[in-house]
Each structure stands twice: as structure tokens, then as C-alpha cells.
Amino acid sequence: MIEMSSFGSKPEGSESGKTFYNYEVDKTMIKTPSVKNHDVEDGEFEQYGDDTSLSYRDAFEESDEEGHQIKYKTSSWQHITGLMLSEYIILAMMSFPWSYSVLGLIPGLILTVFVAGVVLYTSFIILDYCEKFPHLKNACDIGQHLFWGSNFAWYATAVCYVANNTLIQGVHVLVGGKYLNTITNHSTCTVAFGVITAIISFVFSIPRTFASMSKVAYFSAITMFISVILAIIFVGIQDHPVGYDGTHLTFSLWPQKGTSYVDAMGAFLNIVYVFAAQVTYPQFISEMKRPRDFKKVFLLVTAIEVVIYSITGAVMYYYIGNEYMTTPAYGSLTRKYKIIAYSFAVPTIIFVGSLYSNITTRFIFFKVFKNSEHMHSHTTIGWLSWIGIIVLTWIVAFIVAEVIPFFSDLLSLMCSLFACWFGFVFWGMAYLRVKQTKYEKTNPYPCLDKGEKIRFYIAGFLILFGVYVLGPGLYATVQSIIYNFQANAYGTVFSCADNSI
Template structure:
């Protein structure tokens, strides 16, 4: 690989850092495995992409998870019922945590991996790389677009629709492009993420405390002669399409595990990824449950979407003012990760990847420009919030949070570390044949309880992902159609107030 030093190979990762070897009861825990050549060089380069600390990775994981879906979570409790809604969110959070664990730690065995497309190529072949790569980039761009949309909601709320919504989206798009292009490594973006996470957390806590302090929900009718009914649903009273739409929104709220390949790829010590995952994921899951429970329990059916508007106009402006930097960081971060996918893919294996050449800068700026423009177009075409999040959560999230991680679990219980060591090539070009490893995985139930549990877990994740894709997409499309029929959605590139 041109421009990458052959002596920069990762050769000593123990079982306590990875975890996949635990599936192999015959492997010595102290056995060291050799892996393939690292994608990024750490010496004699103009830019070091391997500079992200585990603390920085933890805050990136937290920022990738919070910011959009968390704002729509209280409304899912109303649709699914309070207790089923919490249970569903916990189950989905566990599933995405497993997916994040598998995705982030895969780099210890295959350090040439930068994205889920690289992993798909290795496990399923070249065609899978192309399909998965397109879906992955589309997903990243959709979420970046959602970040632009939410930023426009905040600007509308702060200015009382002081300008056309499309103008606000364009302003957010320009900010995402400028700041996203300025930082080429995730280590630099992680500093922005600290500000982003703090802003959104403070904003939703301000909303929750304000809801608790109010005697009367801001959106409830002021009629003293009629008892106020919050219609807090302990159990669901809904139909299939509404329920699946809520499930898709919840998955979107904790469905960023497909990006964890890229986070791990830029860590100084990728063997500490599990620590970063536990810190970032547990903080976000706990925060989402507590905040959503407080807001829904106090406001009930009189929720706003996004939830920052649930405590009335004044608190809404205060909350959006505090959250605005975090919402902009969301658009910056997701645009950055999306652009980095094409940047690395185009320059992989060349000296331009980590050198300040004209080709390096043209590729990076071009990748960011195309991503920002595409996100802007998506926002103009899809000008709604809840159903937009549900559509992304249903159509593409399950691929990265359930289906492909399930496939990876089957792969790792079939291809033990010793086999990986035997098959790996130093140039990182090895592909495993599905016809070889899949039968081995399916036969592992004979090898003991650990292998059986891992096998069942992988199969269940694949089936769950397929169910959410089919059911969630169908339900969300119906909801979007109904919204248009009822006149609840404005036209393309609308100037209407979306706050």
C-alpha cells in the first residue's frame, strides 16, 4: 500500500481488549494474534488520523447518539404506552450496544477497515461493499439533513419565523460545510462534540424542569370547567403502523452504531473502544429514559415535537437557544463522517491520504461540498420531523444496528482468531467466502452453550432487523401519506414555520 509503512502493523491485542476470542473455548486467552496493515500511518505524515483518545471517542459516541431522536422520544411513549415504550427502548438500546461492540472491536483484527463497507467487502464480497457503501452514505447524509432540519426548527423558534425556513436550512448547511471542512480528523471534531452534548443535555433538562414546575401543560386548553386529561397511556392504544413508526423513531435515537467503525479507526488505542462505548452509550440511554419519562409524565398528550417546545413559548426559546450549538454540531459531525467515507475510499493506498497535496484538499473539500448539498436537497424534499426520523430509523438503521452486526457475529464464531491469523494477508486484500464461513457458523450449536448463545443472538438480530425494515418502512410510508392527505405537511423547499 503506497504511502503506508510496512512496519506499521498492529500485532499484539489480547483477549481482554477484544472479546471475540471468548467465543472460542479452545483458544488460550494469552494468545496474541497478528492483524493486517493499518489503514492510517502514524509517522511522517502531515495529518495524523490516529489521534483520538478513548475519552474523545466516548463523547463522539454520545454526540452521534443524542441530538435528534432523543427529542422525539417522549412522543413514542405516548404511542407505545409508557411501560412498553421504555421496555422497547431498553431492548433496542441493548441491541445497538451489541452492534456497536461488534463493529468497533472488529478493527482489532482487521485494522484496514474504515467503514461498514470495508467490513461488508471482507465478509460478503465486493458486490456487498458497493451496496452497503451506498446505503451507508445515504444514511449518513439523511441524518446530516435531519440535523439541518432541526437547526432550522431552532432558528425559527428563536426568531418567530423571522426568515424563510429554507434560508435557515441554507445557513445551517453553510455552517456544517465550513466547520466540517476545517477539521479533517475526528479528534478535532470531538472537541466540538463536548460543546454539542453539553448544549443539548442542558436544553432538554431545562425543558424537563420547566415541565415539572408548571401546574398546567403549556399546550393544554385553559378551561377550568373541564377536568384536564393528560391521557398518559400506561399501555398502548394504537394501530400497527403507528406502533412501528414509534419503534423506528426509537431505533433512530440510539442507532448510530454503524459509524463506530470510523470512530474506532481514528483511535490512538482502538483496544479501548469498549470502554468508550460503555461510557458514551450508557450515559445517553440513561439520559434519554429519564428526560423522556419526566416530560411525558408531566405533559402527556400535550407534547410538542421536537420535545423542546413542550414547556411553552418562553422556555422553548430558551431551550432552543441553549441547544442551537449542539444541533449545529450534529449536522457538522454527520456531514464530516459522510464526507470522510468518500475521502478515504478515493485516496486509500495513496500518499495523498495523509499529505497536504492539491489532490488531498480537492478530494476533501469536494466530498464535504457534495455531502452538504445533498443534505440540503433532502431537507427541502422531506420537510417533516417525526416521520422523517421514523423513515430513516426503519429503512436504513436496522441494516447497521441489527442485520449486518448479526452477520458479523456469525462470521466471528465461524472464523476464530486462529483462522483469521492464518487467512489474513499483510496487504489487507483477503476476502472470506460466505459459502465457507456461514455453514461453519450454523454448525456451532454443537460446540457448547457459548457458541449456541452467540449463534442465536446473531440470528435473532438479523430477523429483528428485517422485521423493522419491512414493518417500519411500510408503517412510516402510510403515516407520511396520511400527513400529506390531511394537509399537515408543507410543500417542497417551504418557507413555512416548522417550529
């Protein structure tokens, strides 16, 4: 594996300013069995990402794994597309009808497109950054690199990274328990259903490479898509939403009078959360055969998610109305329809949590066993360690699901705590860091051309937007949780009570 020789505080860059690499750092890294004692010239990296052929860097990555039993850099853009679709075509999209009911349809649709555009823009930055600094393999490496090589920055980012992934696992344990309660009419204790979900999810977390998980990922995305289409059809053909008491359904193009800041911010954060999954992108890119192909992935996935999210939110909101809205929106379907549509979401409930468990395990395992035989060979210690870390992630996720037994507020909490950094702040800083490196100046602004200056201001906006999500966003989320606990809207911790929808 490529090791980082230095996280020095000075920006990397050649004297010519044409490349973004520290020559001395990269010269020590780029020596492989197939390219012995090859002293790399600065110009050799200028074709990195060329669509017509493998770059020198790509060739090195592939040769570095020659002879290994377990090869990680095996994913094509089709493999990664499946994984990303499984990340985005998820149960959380069923919170969009509720978000639209709070924000109003027009603001809801505008914010959906706006957030999608912002995330798409950051995707270009991430790909560019990973190309410029290919020794950075995950969000924690990037966090350290952005904050001047600080070890504290790496560990602080690691804590947020693992916590974010574990909370996502916890959401899926919670939703799995809700599903089992729903279809069985609460046949046993809810805690037991959480255990069952965690155990099944553990099994699907075990594969060692992203490529080997991609087929299940596609199955997860396709079945979730079917689930959403069925829910849209059913909500249209049923006579009334669940809970109908004769009150006329209302549908608002704009926020209703009296909508509080806390409610509006919670609805907005639900939208941001579903889009802001960039934390996984660097790991995906690092295991692609041709990293440059990642552009195809995020362009395709963004187009799909905007269409699906907008249609799901708008149509289901129209038929459910403000008075009978639930989150996830399956709760507004009559029992027969609910069970059919909800059941098609089961692969997603299981797999997405498994994917994030796998990502966390990969991150910890690579850190502990870097450059050892256990990382690339089928050793007993390697496999026991891999499985042990997976088990640990699911134990913690189960505890999280039992201690934080709520859905939409949990999504908002994760968004305000972690998406602020991994979705926005990091990538605004990444653009600034690239320009500092290019021009070898702490303040590169005077050297920027017109287009770069525009992107410079956009980078500043990304940072401020992330700070807003963290500050006011976290305040609104905490207030919402407090209000709901006061209203007894949530159960107690480790409760056997029915939480079906």
C-alpha cells in the same frame, strides 16, 4: 494505509483455528518501514487487544503514519467518547416523550432498555470483528467482507451508508430552520433559514481528524444535556403546556385504546433510531490509538444514554400529557421557556450534522486518494477535494430537508431503511462469519460450545429483528407519511411557510 489483499469467498483462518486471520493475506500486509521483511507468525496476533500493551497490529498502524503531515490514527478513548456522546445526546431524544405517549410509559421504558441492551451487545460484536479483521476500516468494507467479497455488496453498502449520513444531515438542516423560525417569529423564508444552517454546519465539517473534532463534540453534548435538563424543569414549572384548552391532561402507563399499528411502530422506530448509530463505530475504531479501549467508550455512553432518555421521555410525558404532545417536545413549552431550552440545543443542531458530513467526506476521500500524497499531506488538491466533497454533502442535505419537511417520520424512515442493516443485520452476520472463520466450516453450529450456541441464536435474532425493522417498519413509516400528507400536516417542498414549533 493497510490495503486489503483479498476479499475471497473462503473464510480466513489458520489451520490451528486459534486465530481468525488468513496467514497469506496478512503476511503481505504487514511489512512496514520499521519492521522490514518481517514474516509474521500466526501467534503474533493472539495478543491483539491486550489491555497492558500495544499489540503488533497497533504498532504497525502507528508506524505506518510516521512522517506524514496528517495523521489519522490519533484518537484516544476520551476523544471517541466525546464524538459518541455528541451522536447520542441529540435533539432526536426529544422525540421520546411522544414515543412514550403512543406506546404507554411502561412499554416505552421497557423498549428503551431492550433496544439499548441489543445495541450494547452488537457493540461487543463490532469491536471483536474489527479486531479480527483490522483491514476493514468502515461499514462498507465490512459489508463486502460479510457478503463473500462481492464488489456489488461494497457499492450497495456504500449507497446506503452515504444516504444514511446525508439524511441525518438533512434532519439537522430541517431542525435548524425550525429553530430560526421559532426564535425570530418567522422573520424570513424558511428556505433561507435552511441555507444559513447548512452554511454554518459546513464550517464545522472541515477538520480532517476525529481527534480535532472531539472538543467541539463534548461542547455539543454538554449544551444538549443542559437543554434537556432545562426543558424538563420548564415543563414542570409552567402552568400548562402550549395549546391548553381546559382539557384535562391524561397520562397512560399502557397504550391507549385505539392506538394503531402504524402509530406504535413509528414510536418504536423513533426509539430504535436514536440508539442505532453503530454505522460509525468501525471508522472510530480504525482511528483509535488503542482500539481495544473502545469497550470503555460504548459501556460509558450506553449507561448515560439509557438514564437520560428514560428520564426525559417519562418526565416530559407526565407533564405534557397525551393531549398536548409535540415532537420535538420543545413545542409544548411556552415561548419564553421554549426559546431558552431550544437555544442550548444549537451546538448539537450544528455539530452532529457536521460530524456525519465529515464521516461521509472521510469515507469518499479515503477511497479516492488511498495511498496518495493527498491523503496524508497538506496539498492543494487534497484540501480542495476535501472541501468540495463537504460542500456536495451539504447541498444534497439541504435538498433533502426541503423535499422531506417532517421530523418524526423522517427519523422513522431512516431507521427502517438503514438502521435495520447497520444496527442489527450486519452484526448478526458478523458473529456467524467469525465462527465460520474460526472453525473453517460453512455451518459451524456443530462445532460450537454451549455459550457459542446461545450467541448463535442471538445472532439469528439480530438478523430477524433487522428484517422486521426493514419490512413492517418501512410499511408503517410510509403509511404514516401518506396519512400526514393527506391531513396537510406537512408543508410543500421548498416552502417559505413557517415551520416553527
